[in-house]
Amino acid sequence: MIVTMNDIAKKLRVSRATVSYVLSGRSDGLVSEATKKIVHSAAKEMGYRPNRMAAALIKGRTQMIALLVHDFHPAYYSYMIHHVCKQVEGTDYHLNVAQVGAKTSPMEATYWPVDGVMAFDCAPFIDQLPDNLLASVPVVSFGGSYSTKVDHVGVDIYEATLSVVRHMVDIGRRRIAYLVPKSDCCSGSARHDAYCTCLREARLDPMFVQVDEPRTVLQREAARNVVRALFRGRQNPEIDALFCFSDEMALGAHLALRQAGVSIPSDVALAGIDGICDGEYADPPITATRQPFERMAETAWQFLSRRLEDKTLPRQELVLVPPLIVRGSTVTQTLR
Amino acid sequence: MIVTMNDIAKKLRVSRATVSYVLSGRSDGLVSEATKKIVHSAAKEMGYRPNRMAAALIKGRTQMIALLVHDFHPAYYSYMIHHVCKQVEGTDYHLNVAQVGAKTSPMEATYWPVDGVMAFDCAPFIDQLPDNLLASVPVVSFGGSYSTKVDHVGVDIYEATLSVVRHMVDIGRRRIAYLVPKSDCCSGSARHDAYCTCLREARLDPMFVQVDEPRTVLQREAARNVVRALFRGRQNPEIDALFCFSDEMALGAHLALRQAGVSIPSDVALAGIDGICDGEYADPPITATRQPFERMAETAWQFLSRRLEDKTLPRQELVLVPPLIVRGSTVTQTLR
DNA sequence: ATGAAAGCGCTAACAG
DNA sequence: CTGTTAGCGCTTTCAT
Numbered sequence: 001m002i003v004t005m006n007d008i009a010k011k012l013r014v015s016r017a018t019v020s021y022v023l024s025g026r027s028d029g030l031v032s033e034a035t036k037k038i039v040h041s042a043a044k045e046m047g048y049r050p051n052r053m054a055a056a057l058i059k060g061r062t063q064m065i066a067l068l069v070h071d072f073h074p075a076y077y078s079y080m081i082h083h084v085c086k087q088v089e090g091t092d093y094h095l096n097v098a099q100v101g102a103k104t105s106p107m108e109a110t111y112w113p114v115d116g117v118m119a120f121d122c123a124p125f126i127d128q129l130p131d132n133l134l135a136s137v138p139v140v141s142f143g144g145s146y147s148t149k150v151d152h153v154g155v156d157i158y159e160a161t162l163s164v165v166r167h168m169v170d171i172g173r174r175r176i177a178y179l180v181p182k183s184d185c186c187s188g189s190a191r192h193d194a195y196c197t198c199l200r201e202a203r204l205d206p207m208f209v210q211v212d213e214p215r216t217v218l219q220r221e222a223a224r225n226v227v228r229a230l231f232r233g234r235q236n237p238e239i240d241a242l243f244c245f246s247d248e249m250a251l252g253a254h255l256a257l258r259q260a261g262v263s264i265p266s267d268v269a270l271a272g273i274d275g276i277c278d279g280e281y282a283d284p285p286i287t288a289t290r291q292p293f294e295r296m297a298e299t300a301w302q303f304l305s306r307r308l309e310d311k312t313l314p315r316q317e318l319v320l321v322p323p324l325i326v327r328g329s330t331v332t333q334t335l336r
Numbered sequence: 337m338i339v340t341m342n343d344i345a346k347k348l349r350v351s352r353a354t355v356s357y358v359l360s361g362r363s364d365g366l367v368s369e370a371t372k373k374i375v376h377s378a379a380k381e382m383g384y385r386p387n388r389m390a391a392a393l394i395k396g397r398t399q400m401i402a403l404l405v406h407d408f409h410p411a412y413y414s415y416m417i418h419h420v421c422k423q424v425e426g427t428d429y430h431l432n433v434a435q436v437g438a439k440t441s442p443m444e445a446t447y448w449p450v451d452g453v454m455a456f457d458c459a460p461f462i463d464q465l466p467d468n469l470l471a472s473v474p475v476v477s478f479g480g481s482y483s484t485k486v487d488h489v490g491v492d493i494y495e496a497t498l499s500v501v502r503h504m505v506d507i508g509r510r511r512i513a514y515l516v517p518k519s520d521c522c523s524g525s526a527r528h529d530a531y532c533t534c535l536r537e538a539r540l541d542p543m544f545v546q547v548d549e550p551r552t553v554l555q556r557e558a559a560r561n562v563v564r565a566l567f568r569g570r571q572n573p574e575i576d577a578l579f580c581f582s583d584e585m586a587l588g589a590h591l592a593l594r595q596a597g598v599s600i601p602s603d604v605a606l607a608g609i610d611g612i613c614d615g616e617y618a619d620p621p622i623t624a625t626r627q628p629f630e631r632m633a634e635t636a637w638q639f640l641s642r643r644l645e646d647k648t649l650p651r652q653e654l655v656l657v658p659p660l661i662v663r664g665s666t667v668t669q670t671l672r
Numbered sequence: 673a674t675g676a677a678a679g680c681g682c683t684a685a686c687a688g
Numbered sequence: 689c690t691g692t693t694a695g696c697g698c699t700t701t702c703a704t
Contacts, residue, residue, distance in 0.1 A: 001472055004681055015691045020683060032689065047468040052448055053389045053398070054681035058696045062389070064448075072433070073418040075411065082409040089439050094447050097408070097433045103425050111430050112388055112400075132383040136337055220617070255617050281556070281591050283619055340697060351675045356699060368673065390697035394680045 003048045012042055019043075023050065056113070065304070066114040067097045068122055074219070074248050075276040076291070080120050080143070083297035091305070100125050116140070116304050123147040138307040140316075142300040144190075144291075151303045153296050154319040157273065160289040161194035163324040164271050165243055167287070169202045171330060173241035173269055177207040179223060179253055180245045185210055191245060191273065207239065211249065219245075223252030231260035240268055241330075247274035250286050254329070270329040275322065284328025292320050339384045348378055355379075359386065392449070401640070402450040403433045404458055410555070410584050411612040412627070416456050416479070419633035427641070436461050452476070452640045459483040474643040476652075478636040480526075480627075487639045489632050490655040493609065496625040497530035499660040500607050501579055503623070505538045507666060509577035509605055513543040515559060515589055516581045521546055527581060527609065543575065547585065555581075559588030567596040576604055577666075583610035586622050590665070606665040611658065620664025627658050 005023070009016045014035065021027040022039040031039075042048075056062040067084055069077050081097055088095045093115065100109040100122055109125075110117065114137065119126050121143030129139070134150065141147040146154040168176050178185075178195050185208055187193055199206050209230060213222030223244070230239075242257075244250035250272030254264065262268050264284055272279060275290030303316040327333070341359070345352045350371065357363040358375040367375075378384075392398040403420055405413050417433055424431045429451065436445040436458055445461075446453065450473065455462050457479030465475070470486065477483040482490040504512050514521075514531050521544055523529055535542050545566060549558030559580070566575075578593075580586035586608030590600065598604050600620055608615060611626030639652040663669070 001468075003468075006681075016682080017684080017692080018690060021690095024683080026683090030689065035689085047466055049443075049449075049469070051393070051681050053393045054696085055683070056696090057387070057389045057393055057681085057698090058683050060696075071418065072408065072421060073411075073414045075409075075414075078409045078411075078414040082407065085408065085435055089435075094444075095434075098431075099421055099425075107385075108430070113385075130383055132337075132339075133385065220613070251617055255619075258619055277556070278614055278617075281587055281614075282617070283591075283594055342697075352698080353676080353700080354674060357674095360699080362699090366673065371673085387697050390680090391699070392680095393682090393697080394699050396680075 003046045004051070005048075008039065008042050008046060008048060011046070012038060014039070023048075024055075061115050062113050063093050064112060064114045065093045065095050065116045065118060066110055066112070067095055068100050068109055068117060068119040068125065069097065070101050070122060071099060072097070074246075075278055076246065076248065076274050077120070079276060079291075079293050080297065083293050084118060084120075084301065087297050087301035110137075116308055118142065118300055118304060119147070121145045126150060138304060138311065140300050140304045140307070142296050148317075151307055151316040152318070153299045153303065154317075155291055155296070156319050156321045157190040158194045159321045160273055160324075161191045161243075162198055164273065164287070164289060165195055165198040167324060167326065167330060168241045168243065168269055168271065169198065169204070171269065174204060175207065175239050176204060176241040176243060177209050177239045178243050178245075179209045179211065179227070179249055181219070181249075182210045182212055184245060195243060209242070211245075219248040220252040223249035224256045225252075227253040227256035228260065231257065231262060242268055242270050244270065244272040247272040247276045247279045247286065247288055250288065250329075251278060251282060254282050254286060265328070265330050265332060273322075275325060280327070282329070284333070287327045287330040288325055289322040290325050291322050295320065339382045340387070341384075344375065344378050344382060344384060347382070348374060350375070359384075360391075397451050398449050399429050400448060400450045401429045401431050402446055402448070402453045403431055404436050404445055404453060404455040404461065405433065406437050406458060407435065408433070410582075411614055412582065412584065412610050413456070415612060415627075415629050416633065419629050420454060420456075420637065423633050423637035446473075452644055454478065454636055454640060455483070457481045462486060474640060474647065476636050476640045476643070478632050484653075487643055487652040488654070489635045489639065490653075491627055491632070492655050492657045493526040494530045495657045496609055496660075497527045497579075498534055500609065500623070500625055501531055501534040503660060503662065503666060504577045504579065504605055504607065505534065505540070507605065510540060511543065511575050512540060512577040512579060513545050513575045514579050514581075515545045515547065515563070515585055517555070517585075518546045518548055520581060531579060545575075545578070547581075555584040556588040559585035560592045561588075563589040563592035564596065567592065567598060578604055578606050580606065580608040583608040583612045583615045583622065583624055586624065586665075587614060587618060590618050590622060601664065601666050601668060609658075611661060616663070618665070620669070623663045623666040624661055625658040626661050628656050631656065 005016050005019045009019045019039055021031055022036050071077055098109045117139040119141045123145040126141050126147035140151040142153040144155045144157045146152040211222045211226045264270050271287040273289050275288045279286035279288055341352050341355045345355045357367050358372050407413055434445045453475040455477045459481040462477050462483035476487040478489040480491045480493045482488040547558045547562045600606050607623040609625050611624045615622035615624055
């Protein structure tokens, strides 16, 4: 049923080695043109498909790169996956996108032996990895949550947050709340610390609007519900700006505010972090810092491919500060 | 550097077989509790990681399932990936999400030997697969574009389109245009045919608004540009309804219409196909048929796991008709 | 209860 | 130019 090199060799009455040479393209001058042709056509005709496992086993390299993410769905992740794919596409490597998280244990995510790992937004996971693994397989960590133990392309979320919150102060807001998943509402979290710092500088009081849902998939809906509850009835919480943990949450808040009859930005200014394009399509479009998706994907892959060629390279590091994109959710703009 | 079973066996002065039995959990009464403990602790201590390639090679099964998609990014795909992941999570199988498309040849997508293939929205790709592959590895095709050559969970796009366009007729629209990627504007395409049929029934003239961009990633932006151009100046095309190929395109049209000062739905009613949640967050929210994502993922996985256990099963087939979700983009609604 | 041995499909010396 | 051979790391009879 399944055709192997042996089958081809037997049928053609040549040795396995010859077939191997031809089919793997290492036959430079070793094998006659005639045999080459015969082997190729036999392989095609018999429907031969190389067993990569066997090749990988002996070569010690799988040509496989694992891209580790928390999830596939929210646009923030799928953007990044998309861009990383574009980088790896056309190289000799194959991308294996795998989820890490609560249900998928770290070890399972790297279930397959891979030549390299690209870990997006999951520093804790990297830090959890056993040292011998870290030593034996190149890892590049990238995203807002990056590990400094390995090559990394980071995003400075602290600075990003500063620029968003300062922008809110600059446009005259005084009651700036922070819409945040409960699990991230603690010092040590870059957004939290930057938010607090910024408000302290401006002599304003922090206000936390906490959302229960930590799972990124439902962040938008969860944020919407919390903000809806907040503005329900006449208990207007006297908020005039809402800084959101993510654009997903900003989108949820956006809908809740509109439905509560709250005007954006005149009543409440809204801004997020990420810069997924959905924010641009909202009305008014949402102010946010924009993750340099392409740049990150490109650099992360560059770091990894270099490392793949030379394991002794010194640590490669880059930290980017995402630019603030001011849109209609904080500043009244005329439509273009 | 890399620890193998041999290393453990040598260190412990037992045979490889013993180690194998213990580590793969097949040691029911074969190996003494004492040895078991010793082996386990040695493995842990030495940082042993099983080489799945070797196991797969000998067992002839990789425990790997390929999920084939065109792209990761637009929400329509990432939803599905998300849901398929949830299905496979917790089973003995591992999901390998791979892209098929222009750049990634079909054969490369199944580069790794997998135990099964789940092909989302890519019937042409399945039909292109060599027969011997189709015979040797179970494939389930699902989505709007499904192959009837193999097990499949289809979505009846023709019916879906009928329900959307009929809805537009029902609410009194008479100039119903179809916003469509150029490549899909031909008879044979389910949406196209259903749209034409429906308009013929209602004695209306079809109007095609063609978008150049076939690549799904940029559909939204491309749709936006086309619609913007359409409504630019005072050349109002006398359209009172716009049926969109996808929700992505509907979202683009939505923004363009708003920015052109066209009121939705009073001037132009808007509807799409897919039912991605972003459509719900638009203002007004977008009417669309809703792909039964969860149901499809669940059934597709069910079909595949059954097939994995019994290759002789008769063809498994299911075709779903997605329900029409009427929202504010076609019918004026009060906010909830 | 444990070990020896064969072999999964392929690659890469090395001989001829 | 082609064939022989020795494994890659693991599983799995079959002996012991």
